[in-house]
């Protein structure tokens with residue numbers, strides 16, 4: 137009975153995909169999902185967004201790749217991955233055995249790269265949808281980031297959208313002056329949802345050696361330190377678009393997740409918290425349910441976009 141109550145409180149439909157709860161594991165922090173089988177109950181996750189896949193394997197950046205900061209973490213993994221074909225052949229068969237929604241994060245350095253990855257993945261069974269990581273430089277356009285130019289973003293989404301019937305989520309970068317034009321560009325080009333935020337471009341320095349702390353120099357900041365900025369960006373984006381918004385950035389508790397829903401997100405993702413507690417998305421869903429029960433709410437939808445501002 138308790139279980140059924142929880143299911144009805146937490147259950148949502150995201151872009152036509154039924155999810156047990158609105159808490160997903162964020163890309164790049166949960167590997168290909170199956171590595172976490174022994175440390176988390178994957179069947180209890182709202183969903184898994186697997187690490188970013190490219191058309192060819194990528195070895196990633198030189199070490200060190202992680203640096204812990206006050207309330208957060210810098211990473212420069214460099215999008216290391218085994219490539220879309222190897223994912224389909226070696227990881228997906230094991231991953232699709234689990235009763236959770238699998239979203240695949242896709243990236244590239246030109247429109248054709250994204251298109252090719254989607255073509256490879258779209259023949260495979262067991263994928264609920266795609267999340268486009270657009271925080272990459274377009275090497276054919278002088279290195280301008282897809283995520284920082286509405287026209288470039290729009291062209292990319294328009295090219296990719298017709299290649300699949302599966303839901304397409306566009307993951308926005310926080311490294312912009314205003315998020316609204318980018319959120320709107322994604323929506324008008326055919327995105328089914330947007331997710332935000334990706335990491336903040338950052339720099340950690342060792343004053344003694346005068347060298348960056350990370351092998352690649354710059355890194356991306358994530359974790360609790362970014363939560364207030366992420367909340368503001370989610371609020372701004374959600375006000376600008378009609379499509380669902382998936383919020384993330386520093387979530388580590390059920391109340392944090394509730395804050396993102398209040399800001400306008402329909403679902404959330406959990407990233408850096410997985411580094412200290414790999415079962416945190418499951419725990420956070422349970423805590424969100426406790427919060428809702430105490431607030432006498434019947435479904436998470438009642439929280440979405442309810443900020444009194």
Ligand SMILES: Cc1cc2nc3c(=O)[nH]c(=O)nc-3n(C[C@H](O)[C@H](O)[C@H](O)COP(=O)(O)O)c2cc1C
Pocket residue numbers: 162163164165187188209211213215241268269307333334335357358359360362384385386387405406407408409
């Ligand atoms: C080690 C690491 C690797 C990541 N890799 C990806 C990736 O492959 N694709 C992507 O879209 N985001 C990636 N991200 C960004 C996260 O999915 C998330 O957007 C960000 O960390 C903010 O959420 P958090 O504060 O909960 O971690 C990565 C983050 C970390 C920490």
